[in-house]
Amino acid sequence: DAEITQSPRHKITETGRQVTLACHQTWNHNNMFWYRQDLGHGLRLIHYSYGVQDTNKGEVSDGYSVSRSNTEDLPLTLESAASSQTSVYFCASSEFWKGEQYFGPGTRLTVT
Amino acid sequence: DQQVKQNSPSLSVQEGRISILNCDYTNSMFDYFLWYKKYPAEGPTFLISISSIKDKNEDGRFTVFLNKSAKHLSLHIVPSQPGDSAVYFCAASQLWTNAGKSTFGDGTTLTVKP
Numbered sequence: 001d002a003e004i005t006q007s008p009r010h011k012i013t014e015t016g017r018q019v020t021l022a023c024h025q026t027w028n029h030n031n032m033f034w035y036r037q038d039l040g041h042g043l044r045l046i047h048y049s050y051g052v053q054d055t056n057k058g059e060v061s062d063g064y065s066v067s068r069s070n071t072e073d074l075p076l077t078l079e080s081a082a083s084s085q086t087s088v089y090f091c092a093s094s095e096f097w098k099g100e101q102y103f104g105p106g107t108r109l110t111v112t
Numbered sequence: 113d114q115q116v117k118q119n120s121p122s123l124s125v126q127e128g129r130i131s132i133l134n135c136d137y138t139n140s141m142f143d144y145f146l147w148y149k150k151y152p153a154e155g156p157t158f159l160i161s162i163s164s165i166k167d168k169n170e171d172g173r174f175t176v177f178l179n180k181s182a183k184h185l186s187l188h189i190v191p192s193q194p195g196d197s198a199v200y201f202c203a204a205s206q207l208w209t210n211a212g213k214s215t216f217g218d219g220t221t222l223t224v225k226p
Contacts, residue, residue, distance in 0.1 A: 103155030
């Protein structure tokens with residue numbers, strides 16, 4: 001069965017360190033998205049991609065970067081982790097021109 | 113400027129009764145609306161959607177209503193079951209210009225009491 005996976009599921013890191021969160025989908029979807037979810041907030045879009053070599057900034061992109069070298073993967077990098085980036089991160093994918101997104105299980109990141 | 117708003121952070125209903133979750137939006141360019149359901153420690157899952165050319169869409173116990181003039185949509189769950197207890201997110205997109213990118217509300221936590 002097709003799926004979308006995220007790793008690690010939990011991560012604790014120190015302020016200033018570089019962190020990369022992995023997202024891998026086997027749906028063969030063109031679109032991939034990264035969101036963060038904080039208490040009292042919905043899903044806020046960090047970065048998104050409509051295909052290989054395409055990346056775009058979302059509403060809360062400062063301090064984050066992504067790259068898309070193949071269809072299946074969209075890793076999210078925190079260049080220099082800050083305590084404000086403690087959050088739960090969700091990756092999602094969808095077909096082009098389709099609204100329904102398929103979400104991964106999430107990564108809980110704690111920056112100490 | 114929050115373009116998609118779910119003004120009720122929580123809702124509690126009795127098993128067997130109707131649950132009504134509401135969502136308002138401000139961007140008149142949105143043309144596709146979705147509801148997602150999220151259990152603790154899991155990712156959201158797609159529940160039901162509606163295009164702006166329709167005013168109602170049903171799928172089993174779930175019905176979404178869209179009032180474009182009021183920029184309002186609602187999700188009705190009838191009858192409500194304890195397993196429906198979850199966080200529900202409303203989302204909106206400009207499907208034909210943004211190819212699937214969505215804006216999400218903050219969510220409503222539904223509790224269905226046995």
